[in-house]
Amino acid sequence: MTSAPLALAIDLGGTKVEAALVDPHGAILPGTRFRQPTGPARSSAELAASVDAAVTAALGSRPADAELIGVGIGSAGPIVVKDGAVSPLNLAAWRRYPLRDQVRALLVLNGAPDVPITLRMDGLCITLAEHWIGAARGVDNVMGMVVSTGVGGGLILGGQTVAGPSGNAGHIGHIEVAGFDDPCPCGGRGCLEAIASGPHTVAWARTQGFTGSTGEELGAAYAAGDEVAIRAVRRSGMAIGRAIASATALLDLELVAIGGGFSHVTSDIFGFIAEPIAERTQFDYIRDVRVVPSALSGDGPLVGAAALIHRSELVRAL
Ligand SMILES: [Zn+2]
Numbered sequence: 286m287t288s289a290p291l292a293l294a295i296d297l298g299g300t301k302v303e304a305a306l307v308d309p310h311g312a313i314l315p316g317t318r319f320r321q322p323t324g325p326a327r328s329s330a331e332l333a334a335s336v337d338a339a340v341t342a343a344l345g346s347r348p349a350d351a352e353l354i355g356v357g358i359g360s361a362g363p364i365v366v367k368d369g370a371v372s373p374l375n376l377a378a379w380r381r382y383p384l385r386d387q388v389r390a391l392l393v394l395n396g397a398p399d400v401p402i403t404l405r406m407d408g409l410c411i412t413l414a415e416h417w418i419g420a421a422r423g424v425d426n427v428m429g430m431v432v433s434t435g436v437g438g439g440l441i442l443g444g445q446t447v448a449g450p451s452g453n454a455g456h457i458g459h460i461e462v463a464g465f466d467d468p469c470p471c472g473g474r475g476c477l478e479a480i481a482s483g484p485h486t487v488a489w490a491r492t493q494g495f496t497g498s499t500g501e502e503l504g505a506a507y508a509a510g511d512e513v514a515i516r517a518v519r520r521s522g523m524a525i526g527r528a529i530a531s532a533t534a535l536l537d538l539e540l541v542a543i544g545g546g547f548s549h550v551t552s553d554i555f556g557f558i559a560e561p562i563a564e565r566t567q568f569d570y571i572r573d574v575r576v577v578p579s580a581l582s583g584d585g586p587l588v589g590a591a592a593l594i595h596r597s598e599l600v601r602a603l
Contacts, residue, residue, distance in 0.1 A: 522557025
């Protein structure tokens, strides 16, 4: 029996980098998933060493008869696809870092020098994963969102990914939301990420007297009926809803799938998200957008990076 063709999936984020081998059905091969730390305090050499270790381990776990058909890299943005470079907002040591070249060098060392590599934003990857095996199956106009330590997103329109010429389309976390003025590390003010990410929601709650320091603690306080926690979660949910209403006004989205740790703070957050969308009373197409929880497990980012290879017919070339 010949084993199925495999993609090497790499997910680079603000707290970790992961690599794994993924089969054509979107399943991670057992024993091939490896994780290394990243983080804003790490040097460029330390970040590179983490990528080296995760990717080398995943490549080394490849079954002897496996065919490696491609490498998909999902990275926190911004990125420059034509240069294979990444500048993750929360990894300060990497600005226009040549990640694709680093991965190419590792492929050469591991006897797979000619395998194609596709780099896109992590938000686009999770959107592909939702379309492939998640909440957006059969829906061709969709935005995937992650609400976690940051707020990210990606777009599939007309059944094709929309990445933009640089690869950065879908940065829903950095559209400005009416009624807010929170400063954002990107240089903007009132960006969705600066309002509604887990850490920023907790930080706002603390300005109102909340004494906890994590999203989990905020969720527990919400569940206990704490008034400040309720206001904080509602504030973030309303901001997310306004951003989705604006994105839908522009793009005529059918579905938005939201994942990420902070999207689980309480299921009530989806009710708050729905409020500003419902206010668009004269635009049925906006009010009709379905906003649903992600159907992906924690494998979503890696499955999505693999989709850059296994579902390449949806991935518009840049
Ligand atoms: Zn911003």
